[in-house]
Amino acid sequence: MSDTDGKKPLGLGGAPRSGQVKQSFSHGRTKSVVVETKRKRVVVPAKPGAAGAGGAGGGSPSLGDPSKRPAGISDAEMERRLAALRAAKAREAEDAERRLAEERQREEDRQRRREEIEAKEREDRAREEALRLKAEEEERAARAAAEAKAAAAAARKAEILGTRSRASVQAEEKAAEVAAETAAAAAAPAAAAPRAAAADDSRTGGPAKPPLAQRKTDREREERDRGNKTKGDDNRRAGKLTLSAALEGEGGRTRSLAAMKRKQEKARQKAMGFGQKAEKQVREVQLPETIVVSELANRMAERAADVVKSLMKMGMMVTMNQPIDADTAELVIDEFGHKAVRVSDADVEQVIDTVQDKAEDLQPRPPIVTIMGHVDHGKTSLLDAIRQTSVVSGEAGGITQHIGAYQVSAANGAVISFLDTPGHAAFTSMRSRGANVTDIVVLVVAADDSVMPQTIEAINHAKAANVPLIVAINKCDKPSADPQKVRTQLLQHEVVVEAMSGEVQDVEVSAKTGMGLDKLLEAISLQAELLELKANPERSAMAAVIEAKLDVGRGPVATVLVQNGTLKKGDIFVVGEQWGKVRALINDRGETVTEAGPSVPVEVLGLSGTPSAGDVLNVVDTEAQAREIADYREKAAKDKRAALGAATTLEQLMAKAKADQDVSELPIILKADVQGSAEAIVQALEKVGNEEVRVRVLHYGVGAITDSDVSLADASKAPIIGFNVRANAMARSSAQQKGVEIRYYSIIYDLLDDIKQAASGLLKAEVRENFIGYAKIQEVFRITGVGNVAGCLVTEGVARRSAGVRLLRDNVVIHEGTLKTLKRFKDEVKEVQSGQECGMAFERYEDVRAGDVIEIFEREEIQRSLA
Incomplete structure (x- = not known):
């Protein structure tokens, strides 16, 4: 089919749409352009429940009808998209349901908090109400007691002034006591009422009102109290006006019933002859070498101000915090009528157990x-x-x-x-x-x-x-x-x-x-x-320190041998000038133990410092006792060292200064790994030297070489000797900067040999004289510009220009010096052999005569060493 048939061409999306777009250019030019527009594809999901052609698509019409499905979408893809859509809707529904549950939970929490706040407010109101009722009841009881006391006081005054009889006074006193008891009895239920009210409030959720009968009783009690108060005021105002009452006035302060009773009792005692002052108690006052004034007053049970006043009378302006000597304190004790008992500071060591063991307590060890x-x-x-x-x-x-x-x-x-x-x-x-x-x-x-x-x-x-x-x-x-x-x-x-x-x-x-x-x-x-061999393992432990060292990470460690008793973990002890608490006990196999009995060697951790080998370890009861004993021993050792090192007289000072001036010293600083090695090396070094040179140990200790040791060595120009120890990084850097020498040793032989060699360098060299010749003066010549020149004959050996000479006259040395000139004929020579004549002139000496003998010698220095 062709396009000329009037039908639309085939296509997936139908005919394109066209439109116009106006374009703008520079200089006002425009142009209309035809463009093609595309429609937006909208995918409508299938309604749930709708029947589709496929059936598997969940009722989606587009899945069942391929003609209505978007182009290029397969069945599997369409199914996947629909499943994702359903999952999204399900998640939205779950989220909505969760949000609704959370909102309900928040609303319940808010309601619960509101209820708690309301309950707390109700409890506070009930407590305030109970406290108010209690305060009112206590105020009423106090008023009743005060009125009773006032009535009794008025009655006592009336008795003293003679206006009332003894019987009436006793009756009113009895009435006052009854009134006070009534007030106290009334205060008891009043104190219990707030608690009951608070309990009722907590049960009912609000303050409980008192019942009608209770309110009526309270009103009657208040009216009765007001009536009693008015009546008491009238009674107090009634009676005969006296001078004391007029001076005292209505609003004046009245004496309490208790004060009146005390005054009566005092008068009765005086009338019966019991008014004498009690006899003073004499005490035995422990008096150490020095004592603080306040402590002295405490031991005498006297006021510190009185003791200070007594000392001021003696001419001593002291305060209660100043110490005084034992003699002055004894005078004060005698003045106050007590007995002084002199004690020594060494008595602090009496707490160490020295009880003799019983024979039945001893066990083999x-x-x-x-x-x-x-x-x-x-x-x-x-x-x-x-x-x-x-x-x-x-x-x-x-x-x-x-x-x-x-x-x-x-x-x-x-x-x-x-x-x-x-x-x-x-x-x-x-x-x-x-x-x-x-x-x-x-x-x-x-x-x-x-x-x-x-x-x-x-x-x-x-x-x-x-x-x-x-x-x-x-x-x-x-x-x-x-x-x-x-x-x-x-x-x-x-x-x-x-x-x-x-x-x-x-x-x-x-x-x-x-x-x-x-x-x-x-x-x-x-x-x-x-x-x-027997010992008592049940008593406080006593042990001997075999060795002590400063261990990195563990601190001071002492190897002790228990001699008596049992040393346990946690025991408080004092050892030499140190004290501590047993932190751990380690036996010779490196195992930690909880206790060590007699004859058992252990390492003890927990010392305050490194003790000396040979010190005795004693267990005491408290840390205060251990610290006190250690402080006393440290002070005693310091005083002993000061006494040994101090010169007491001027002659001793001069002799010591002269001796130090004559002796050369090699100062050293020693650090060792353990105390025993340090002490042994120090004792060995003290033996090095003689009357001319000696080794002086400025400082020795246990542990690594520190920066403070380097500073001390720099200040004293001394080397540092390390025996089985090393310097830390800071000490090494400081020593390198300051030029301090640090030497390490692990064998004592090498250490002693090097120290001896260094000390030998301080010895003065030995000077020996070797005689090389004699010359006899034949004649003396006077030469202008030179002075007296001796014409000599070398009789023995050789005469050298560089040698030393002595002038002998009648075998007596009259001059010793050097030659200024040595000539053979007119030439200056270095030496002249025996049998030859020469001319000699002495340096800065001209008193030479014919017949004198010249002794010629050379000096030789020999370096000495310590044996």
């Missing part, structure tokens, strides 16, 4: 065994073999530098506490502390080295402490071992072993192979049985 001996004789290795651990590898240089405390169990089940003390000579004080807390000493002697100096010292410590000795002859596995030689040498020091018919047990052992260890433990158990 493990023995405390100290291992002693010379350095490198195998003490720690022997203990390692017993404990089956390795401690030597952790000690610097393979020597023990700390006191270690351990507890082991023998094969027979017996528990033994061991103390491992260093054997080096610098640790003598540490060894002595170990001997003071021990029960048995095991003396370790190497079989190949025999008795050495520190072995002898250990024997002396054991004898001084009166402790039994057991000799362990170690290193018996070596081919060069000679145990018999050890036994023989011990005889020289009064140690007779059982093999030599003595009483001291000796055991041949080997820490390397384990030989004889069972016999050693058996010997220790046997010795402990003989000693019958």
